[in-house]
Amino acid sequence: MATACSNPGCKSPVPAELESAGQCVLHFTQQLERTCWDLRLEIARGTSSAARHAELSDFVADQGEVLARVGTRTPKLSDELKSRILATFLTLMNLHEHLERAAGRRASISVPNP
Numbered sequence: 001m002a003t004a005c006s007n008p009g010c011k012s013p014v015p016a017e018l019e020s021a022g023q024c025v026l027h028f029t030q031q032l033e034r035t036c037w038d039l040r041l042e043i044a045r046g047t048s049s050a051a052r053h054a055e056l057s058d059f060v061a062d063q064g065e066v067l068a069r070v071g072t073r074t075p076k077l078s079d080e081l082k083s084r085i086l087a088t089f090l091t092l093m094n095l096h097e098h099l100e101r102a103a104g105r106r107a108s109i110s111v112p113n114p
């Protein structure tokens with residue numbers, strides 16, 4: 001039997017792919033969206049190191065894989081949840097773009113002027 005979501009008051013089942021997160025699809029995507037927003041702000045501040053950016057890049061890829069598994073293996077996903085998964089994918093892709101742009105800025109700053 002599927003476990004229930006760990007969010008207070010939520011009785012939605014936790015799909016096998018999200019067992020380690022302990023959340024239903026809706027709450028997992030909401031939390032991931034918030035995390036992506038926080039990371040986007042962190043990237044925008046421009047104070048994080050190249051190592052931190054690599055860590056964030058791995059995070060984006062890992063979460064994208066989790067979302068792909070949730071979207072393709074969870075039975076009976078409603079259209080609303082499918083839509084949420086796609087929207088969260090878009091958020092991850094946008095975060096990836098921010099990381100690439102930040103890496104480009106860092107590279108142009110580190111190139112010495114002639």
Ligand SMILES: [Zn+2]
Pocket residue numbers: 005006007010011012023024025026027
């Ligand atoms: Zn939930």
